[in-house]
Amino acid sequence: MPSITINISLYGDIAKHAGGHHVAQTEIMLDGDPTIGDLQDKLGISAEEKGYVFKNAILCDVPGFDAAREESLCEGDHVGIFSIQHMWPYQYRDGVRMSDALARALNEKGAMHNIYKATEE
Amino acid sequence: MTRKIVRINMSNQKATYEDVPKKWAKWGGRGMTSAIVFEEIPPTCHPLGPNNKVVIAPGWVTGTPAAPSSGRTSFGGKSPLTGTIKESNAGGLSGQKIAKLGLAAIILEGTPAKDQWYYLVITKDGVEFKDASDLMGKGMYEIDEILWKDYPKTAVIGIGQAGEMKLSNAGISVNDPENKPGRYAGRGGLGAVLGARGIKAIVIDDAGGPGVDIANKELFEKGRKNLTEAIQEHALTKKDGGLNAYGTDVLMNIVNEAGGLPTRNFSAGQFEGAAKISGEAIAEVVEKRDGKGMTGHGCHPGCIIQCSNIYPDESGEALVSCLEYETAWALGANCGIDNLDIIARMTRECNDLGLDTIEAGNSIAIAMEGGLLEFGDAEGALKLFNEIRNKTPMGRILGQGVEATAKAFGVHRVPTVKGQSMPAYEPRAIKGIGVTYATSTMGADHTSGYTIAPEIAGVSGKLDPLTDEGKADLSLAFQASTAFIDSSGYCLFIAFPILDIQTGFEGMVDTVAGVMGIDLTGDDAIALGKEVLKMERLFNERAGFTKEDDRLPEFMRYEKLPPHDVVWSMTDEELDKVFAWVHED
Ligand code: SF4
Numbered sequence: 001m002p003s004i005t006i007n008i009s010l011y012g013d014i015a016k017h018a019g020g021h022h023v024a025q026t027e028i029m030l031d032g033d034p035t036i037g038d039l040q041d042k043l044g045i046s047a048e049e050k051g052y053v054f055k056n057a058i059l060c061d062v063p064g065f066d067a068a069r070e071e072s073l074c075e076g077d078h079v080g081i082f083s084i085q086h087m088w089p090y091q092y093r094d095g096v097r098m099s100d101a102l103a104r105a106l107n108e109k110g111a112m113h114n115i116y117k118a119t120e121e
Numbered sequence: 122m123t124r125k126i127v128r129i130n131m132s133n134q135k136a137t138y139e140d141v142p143k144k145w146a147k148w149g150g151r152g153m154t155s156a157i158v159f160e161e162i163p164p165t166c167h168p169l170g171p172n173n174k175v176v177i178a179p180g181w182v183t184g185t186p187a188a189p190s191s192g193r194t195s196f197g198g199k200s201p202l203t204g205t206i207k208e209s210n211a212g213g214l215s216g217q218k219i220a221k222l223g224l225a226a227i228i229l230e231g232t233p234a235k236d237q238w239y240y241l242v243i244t245k246d247g248v249e250f251k252d253a254s255d256l257m258g259k260g261m262y263e264i265d266e267i268l269w270k271d272y273p274k275t276a277v278i279g280i281g282q283a284g285e286m287k288l289s290n291a292g293i294s295v296n297d298p299e300n301k302p303g304r305y306a307g308r309g310g311l312g313a314v315l316g317a318r319g320i321k322a323i324v325i326d327d328a329g330g331p332g333v334d335i336a337n338k339e340l341f342e343k344g345r346k347n348l349t350e351a352i353q354e355h356a357l358t359k360k361d362g363g364l365n366a367y368g369t370d371v372l373m374n375i376v377n378e379a380g381g382l383p384t385r386n387f388s389a390g391q392f393e394g395a396a397k398i399s400g401e402a403i404a405e406v407v408e409k410r411d412g413k414g415m416t417g418h419g420c421h422p423g424c425i426i427q428c429s430n431i432y433p434d435e436s437g438e439a440l441v442s443c444l445e446y447e448t449a450w451a452l453g454a455n456c457g458i459d460n461l462d463i464i465a466r467m468t469r470e471c472n473d474l475g476l477d478t479i480e481a482g483n484s485i486a487i488a489m490e491g492g493l494l495e496f497g498d499a500e501g502a503l504k505l506f507n508e509i510r511n512k513t514p515m516g517r518i519l520g521q522g523v524e525a526t527a528k529a530f531g532v533h534r535v536p537t538v539k540g541q542s543m544p545a546y547e548p549r550a551i552k553g554i555g556v557t558y559a560t561s562t563m564g565a566d567h568t569s570g571y572t573i574a575p576e577i578a579g580v581s582g583k584l585d586p587l588t589d590e591g592k593a594d595l596s597l598a599f600q601a602s603t604a605f606i607d608s609s610g611y612c613l614f615i616a617f618p619i620l621d622i623q624t625g626f627e628g629m630v631d632t633v634a635g636v637m638g639i640d641l642t643g644d645d646a647i648a649l650g651k652e653v654l655k656m657e658r659l660f661n662e663r664a665g666f667t668k669e670d671d672r673l674p675e676f677m678r679y680e681k682l683p684p685h686d687v688v689w690s691m692t693d694e695e696l697d698k699v700f701a702w703v704h705e706d
Binding site: 009011012015021022023025054056057059080082084085086087088089090091092093094095096097 | 357363366367374375378380381396402404408550553554592595599685
């Protein structure tokens with residue numbers, strides 16, 4: 001099965017999953033037709049640790065949701081994943097481009113709230 | 122004890138104390154400064170002329186025992202940068218001390234004889250007018266040190282050389298707990314208005330002051346407890362949460378990943394060096410240099426969020442506080458500079474000279490676009506601050522802000538609204554903020570519509586984030602709730618716990634109601650915020666502003682922003698809805 005190379009940036013505590021302290025920027029090889037879920041699994045990033053997720057500057061997931069797992073990845077894609085404690089006030093993200101899956105999830109579940117008991121939930 | 126207003130006339134160096142009149146009794150912070158500016162300053166006056174004033178007001182709960190993160194001081198007047206009304210608020214030591222002296226506002230008016238400069242000392246016994254000759258020409262680091270020798274542990278408000286020169290980008294400095302000039306009422310040039318009053322500095326000594334009356338102690342205490350618990354519980358505001366660990370620069374990588382980080386004078390939405398100048402990078406430098414640097418620093422006593430930082434130099438000594446997101450962006454990404462040490466040095470220059478870092482960085486970016494320097498020339502950018510220090514014509518142009526610099530360099534891509542340059546969020550990529558930039562009463566301002574979720578003011582569930590629809594209503598709700606928080610004296614960052622945790626919101630409202638002795642609900646908060654906005658909007662109309670001024674710059678309509686290749690598409694009709702109610706109510 002051919003593998004593809006994904007460029008990743010991990011920010012905050014989760015940088016530890018790619019050998020970083022506060023930031024890890026590196027490349028990772030994935031087999032087959034991988035998704036962001038596969039990438040998270042390979043890195044060992046749990047749903048509880050994960051905050052905002054971007055693929056090629058498109059917002060694919062937000063804290064408290066799990067909307068990016070099925071997002072497919074191609075050779076050379078960039079994925080940025082933030083730790084749960086990263087903040088992003090609403091007015092600084094109102095109108096950014098987001099994936100269809102996330103838009104659907106927001107329409108179904110309602111707007112996101114910042115998770116404030118991340119470790120307990 | 123009733124709150125007083127002290128009116129300080131610089132024409133004859135007299136100070137008079139007045140009871141707060143009934144019409145202003147309900148106001149604090151921004152509500153108070155805007156009410157006084159609205160009533161007392163002729164909207165068409167020249168901002169540097171004798172009829173403008175500087176109004177200083179602590180928030181409703183500022184100075185109360187242990188109301189968390191509530192030490193803001195509002196500064197108001199007519200802005201030389203925008204020509205509009207202006208409120209700019211800062212942390213630091215001043216708010217709590219002014220409030221503890223029993224003062225609801227300080228009004229600075231009149232103009233002394235030519236070339237007469239003063240510093241004022243305000244104590245429980247009154248106001249002293251001191252000759253400031255020995256302070257002239259000095260930067261704020263030295264001013265703060267000199268004044269603490271004679272007045273230790275006081276609050277020092279002051280202006281650097283930029284304010285002395287009456288430059289439109291001159292801010293007002295407030296010292297922090299380490300007596301460094303790190304906290305700024307930066308935006309809009311109010312430092313020049315203080316300079317026009319002949320005031321170099323104001324020392325506030327609250328020793329023996331009457332303190333702040335709390336009308337309903339039980340209600341206040343209940344609210345304080347709920348609010349404190351909410352702040353301490355929330356992932357973003359608790360100890361080691363996002364703000365405490367990384368400061369506001371936690372946003373650098375997020376906004377960059379989203380393609381909304383203005384880069385090289387708003388020509389792209391992503392900067393390849395973003396991670397090097399982010400909050401995460403600051404945390405790494407602080408840990409590595411293991412000296413006097415720190416994250417989790419509080420800008421005033423009683424802040425329990427502590428988003429501030431002290432950035433260390435190469436030897437671990439304290440270099441500057443605070444390196445904020447907007448600062449690191451303006452002097453960094455927007456100038457194509459990814460050298461955090463040089464950005465920190467430029468920030469120190471701004472804090473010393475008394476310049477707003479956002480406008481300063483944007484002005485350098487414009488000069489780079491105009492060919493003065495290459496984008497990315499960090500050393501060259503740092504040297505430009507000497508031009509201001511040496512009062513050269515070049516320094517005076519840069520110190521006048523983005524629009525003046527653009528004219529001097531023949532640049533047409535000018536990212537301003539009503540004369541004030543945009544902060545660190547690209548409105549072509551982040552549409553919602555564009556509505557607030559366009560319509561804010563203050564010019565392009567990122568703190569005018571601060572919220573964390575769209576659930577306030579009854580707009581919940583009505584929004585499709587992918588369309589332009591509804592953004593006008595939302596922007597108004599955000600602007601009104603922000604005007605309320607700006608009046609309270611609370612730091613805007615309490616927005617996270619109060620909007621995510623119901624008891625936190627009730628706690629905030631209860632503390633305000635407890636201090637003021639009034640009945641207050643969440644709905645009243647929006648109504649009060651709208652009252653503030655209405656005064657500000659009417660002032661601007663009387664100063665000659667129309668809805669045609671509520672527009673983003675032309676180039677954003679035709680120039681596509683990478684990586685999303687989007688232009689600003691919001692219709693003028695949609696923008697005009699934001700303040701349509703002002704003449705209807
Ligand atoms: S949260 Fe930050 S800006 Fe707000 S009061 Fe505390 S240190 Fe100052």
